[in-house]
Amino acid sequence: MDLKGLVRDVxxxxxxxxxxxxxxxxxxxxKGLKWAIETMEKSLKDIEFDYIIGPESRGFIFGVPLAYxxxxxxxxxxxxxxxxxxxxxxxxxxEYGTAxxxxxxxxxxxxxxxxxxxxxxxxxxxxKATIDLVEEMGGEVVKLVYLIELDFLKGRDLLKGYNVTxxxxxxxx
Numbered sequence: 001m002d003l004k005g006l007v008r009d010v011x012x013x014x015x016x017x018x019x020x021x022x023x024x025x026x027x028x029x030x031k032g033l034k035w036a037i038e039t040m041e042k043s044l045k046d047i048e049f050d051y052i053i054g055p056e057s058r059g060f061i062f063g064v065p066l067a068y069x070x071x072x073x074x075x076x077x078x079x080x081x082x083x084x085x086x087x088x089x090x091x092x093x094x095e096y097g098t099a100x101x102x103x104x105x106x107x108x109x110x111x112x113x114x115x116x117x118x119x120x121x122x123x124x125x126x127x128k129a130t131i132d133l134v135e136e137m138g139g140e141v142v143k144l145v146y147l148i149e150l151d152f153l154k155g156r157d158l159l160k161g162y163n164v165t166x167x168x169x170x171x172x173x
C-alpha cells in the first residue's frame with residue numbers, strides 16, 4: 001500500500017517554511033489505518049516486551065490498538081500535569097523552547113521491557129526524553145516504532161543503539 005500517498009502535506013504550518021505531514025488522512029482511510037497498525041504490529045513480531053508506551057497524543061492513536069492486538073498493557077506518557085497519580089517528569093528541549101513529559105511512577109516494574117510507539121520521529125527530543133524516563137525507572141526500551149520519520153532532521157542520531165523502525169521516511173521537507 002502507498003501509505004505515503006495518503007499523507008497530506010500542509011505548507012507553512014505551524015509556521016512559514018515548514019511542511020507539516022498531516023496523518024489525519026491516514027486515520028480517515030480504513031485501509032490506510034489498518035495497514036499502518038498491521039505493519040507496526042509485524043515489526044514487533046520477534047520482540048519480547050511487557051508494555052507499549054505512547055507519548056501524548058498521537059502515540060496513543062497507534063499504541064493502544066497495538067497493545068490490544070498483542071495482549072500487552074499500554075502506558076501513556078503525558079504532558080506535565082495531565083496524569084492523576086504520582087509521576088516522574090523529564091524536561092527536554094524542543095526546536096522552539098522546552099517541554100515536560102511525565103509518566104506514573106508505578107507504570108511498570110524495574111527490569112520490564114517496553115516498546116515506544118509514536119506517529120513521528122523528527123528531532124528525537126520527545127523519544128529521547130521518554131527513553132530517559134524509562135531507563136531512570138529501571139525499565140528497558142527494546143524498540144521504537146514510528147509511522148513517519150523525517151530523516152533530514154536526524155532524530156535517529158539521538159537514538160543510537162536502539163532498535164528503530166519507521167513506516168514512512170522523508171529525506172527532505
